[in-house]
Amino acid sequence: MIKLGIIGTNWITQQFIDAIKLSRKFDLTSVYSRHDQTAKTFAAKNGAQETFTDLNAFFTKGQFETVYIASPNSLHFEQAQMAIQHGKNVIVEKPAFSTQKQMAKIQALLDENPQVLYFEAARNIHTENFHAIEKKLGQLKTVQGAEFTYSKYSSRYDLVLEGEEPNVFSLKYAGGALQDLGVYTVYDAVALFGMPEEAAYYPQLIRTGVDGKGTAILQYPEYNVTLNFSKITNSHMTSEIYGLKDLIEIDDAGEINAVIYIDDDRNKQVIGNTIDENPMLPEVEDFARVINDPKNPQNKHDYDYWRQLSVYVNKLIYNLRQDAHISFVGEKK
Missing domain, CATH: 3.40.50.720 (NAD(P)-binding Rossmann-like Domain)
Incomplete structure (x- = not known):
């Protein structure tokens, strides 16, 4: 143990x-x-x-x-x-x-x-459903971009509307939508497509100075990937990865409870619908596997990949914040 x-x-x-x-x-x-x-x-x-x-x-x-x-x-x-x-x-x-x-x-x-x-505890990339996306993406003949959406209204926003400043909506505590739900969409994009050549962020700022919601556009050599996320609204839009006539449909870019492949003739095939008893269980199992046997070749490979991915995600999120001129309290000190 x-x-x-x-x-x-x-x-x-x-x-x-x-x-x-x-x-x-x-x-x-x-x-x-x-x-x-x-x-x-x-x-x-x-x-x-x-x-x-x-x-x-x-x-x-x-x-x-x-x-x-x-x-x-x-x-x-x-x-x-x-x-x-x-x-x-x-x-x-x-x-x-x-x-x-x-x-x-x-x-x-x-x-x-x-x-x-x-x-870094980014639970979405450790799930069986995410691995199903990775596998199917590798089988697409053509890839023409994606749109990832993850928007959930935070009960903490009620406190903001009442004049308070909870941590998750505070510049002092490095809060905001990009720093929370947005991280899941950034992980989706970077894990599936790598680092973009250019990136821009268009936030909707709220009273406390943080981004309550926003849209990021990631530019790759042959296509764009759009990220939509929010803590001040709800959205029931699916996320999609575009082939030519076919596509991969994801129920939610953060939770990833259902993944469907839709072929050229609009036939639907469920390729991922595993719902874990606890959404954090897959990452817990992965972390334990590496901690218990770090020298195992597969474990070392996975660990090195997750560590590098964390660096890339950090870089992209930071660049998106800089593009939107969002600075946290004490950040420049």
């Missing part, structure tokens, strides 16, 4: 813990929270043995070998850096880091500590 420590006690952390319980490959031992009672409540609910409110004590005294970081985006870099320096494997929620400088520093630190493993 892989001993796990966690930073963050929100709903996404609970979903991750529920996933590790299903996998039976991780054992939650340590919980960090700024608030003692919050840490103790979460630990008691999930069977952790120890709690911390001091981050340094968490890393120096905590009985764990891998840490899952699900704090506000702006805190990921400092916490991941501390983890690597203390020899802990890192699983960090997407987006891993806010700038290319932060990503470069983490990559350099990983190179200096080759025994430490780093994963």
